[in-house]
Amino acid sequence: MDSIIELRHLKTLLALEETGSVSLAAKRVFLTQSALSHQIRILENYYEAPLFERKSNPLRFTPVGERLLRLAHDLMPRVTEAERDLAQIIEGEAGELRLAVECHTCFDWLMPAMGEFRPLWPQVELDIVSGFHVDPVGLLLEHRADIAITSEVETQPDVNYQPLFAYEMVGICAKDHPLAAKAVWEAEDFMDETLITYPVPDDMLDLLKKVLLPKGINPPRRHSELTIAIIQLVASRRGIAALPYWTAMPYLERGYIISRPITTNGLQSELYAAMRNEDRNKSYLDNFCQIVRDRSFADLPGLSVLEMKE
Numbered sequence: 001m002d003s004i005i006e007l008r009h010l011k012t013l014l015a016l017e018e019t020g021s022v023s024l025a026a027k028r029v030f031l032t033q034s035a036l037s038h039q040i041r042i043l044e045n046y047y048e049a050p051l052f053e054r055k056s057n058p059l060r061f062t063p064v065g066e067r068l069l070r071l072a073h074d075l076m077p078r079v080t081e082a083e084r085d086l087a088q089i090i091e092g093e094a095g096e097l098r099l100a101v102e103c104h105t106c107f108d109w110l111m112p113a114m115g116e117f118r119p120l121w122p123q124v125e126l127d128i129v130s131g132f133h134v135d136p137v138g139l140l141l142e143h144r145a146d147i148a149i150t151s152e153v154e155t156q157p158d159v160n161y162q163p164l165f166a167y168e169m170v171g172i173c174a175k176d177h178p179l180a181a182k183a184v185w186e187a188e189d190f191m192d193e194t195l196i197t198y199p200v201p202d203d204m205l206d207l208l209k210k211v212l213l214p215k216g217i218n219p220p221r222r223h224s225e226l227t228i229a230i231i232q233l234v235a236s237r238r239g240i241a242a243l244p245y246w247t248a249m250p251y252l253e254r255g256y257i258i259s260r261p262i263t264t265n266g267l268q269s270e271l272y273a274a275m276r277n278e279d280r281n282k283s284y285l286d287n288f289c290q291i292v293r294d295r296s297f298a299d300l301p302g303l304s305v306l307e308m309k310e
Contacts, residue, residue: 004042005043005068007075007076007079008029008039009042009068010075011029011076012036012039013065017069018298020058020059021057022037022040028305030307043068049062049064050065051065051068083283084120084287095123095284096146097125097147097284097285098127098145098146098147099126099128100129100136100140100145100148101128101148102136102151102204103149104198104227105247109246109295109299110149112299113288113291113292113295116291116295117284117287117288121284136149136274137154137159140159140275141156141159143276146275146279146285147273148273148275149164149273151270152270158276158277159276159277160280161272162289163305163306164273164293164306165270165293165297166269166305167246167269167270167302167303167304168269168304169206169242169245170242170245170259170267171185171242171259171261172231172242172243172251172252173237173257173258173260174234174236174257174258175255177237177240179193180258180260182260183260184262184264185260185261187215187263188217191219194219194239195207195220196230196233196234196240196241197221197222197224197241197242198223198225198230199224205242206269207262227247231248234257235251242262242267245302268304270306272306273288273289273292
């Protein structure tokens with residue numbers, strides 16, 4: 001019989017495996033949940049067999065689903081490799097990719113992505129624009145960078161943005177701190193505490209911008225450039241802090257500190273890759289962004305799919 005399997009079906013299967021849920025997989029491949037469910041039904045109707053157990057959590061594949069998943073693991077990397085080879089043949093292999101970043105914790109995921117990118121595009125000169133930048137998009141427009149990693153989308157005619165991922169910021173304190181007894185921290189809990197942060201403007205700190213300042217709360221600060229120094233200050237009760245969950249997790253596992261959600265809905269932060277519109281034909285820029293997403297979701301806990309805002 002003729003096969004109806006398409007590449008989009010294989011991408012869907014991989015997303016189901018990675019996320020363990022239909023709703024999260026739909027976000028991962030930028031589909032509505034009903035559209036993804038329709039893809040699944042097409043395959044199940046064709047093979048007259050379910051692909052996974054409907055009430056399993058996390059999702060468990062049936063033997064039919066597992067066989068198709070093996071096909072996806074075998075085929076999709078080869079498709080990606082072929083697409084990259086074609087882009088290099090058509091566009092040329094050489095180029096330049098200078099990265100400008102505005103977040104101190106970017107390097108947790110940026111370095112592994114750069115390590116994976118380099119052997120795939122050996123003729124592309126990959127570098128980080130030295131230092132922390134308050135306005136990385138400005139460097140992009142001045143042609144001093146080719147990708148700017150930023151936490152906000154600012155609509156500009158010459159710039160386009162690709163969503164990378166969203167992540168949770170958690171509050172951290174010493175194990176014997178009074179706030180350790182609270183299950184969730186609200187804005188008022190920060191009022192009489194010393195807040196330990198990176199030395200950046202307030203409008204670049206989501207805790208201040210989204211939670212504290214709207215409530216008129218502006219606690220005293222202590223600054224540190226290094227994440228490990230922030231952890232040490234928190235552990236010794238010099239103050240409290242807010243960090244990405246993936247950054248705090250190794251220290252949580254060692255018992256140095258504890259973490260709590262910030263507000264009942266959690267404090268979500270976002271990361272985007274900004275590029276010049278004139279560079280849209282440079283496939284290696286898009287490939288780098290895809291590598292960032294793939295490696296980050298594979299390596300970092302607590303990420304969620306980020307969709308572009310209208």
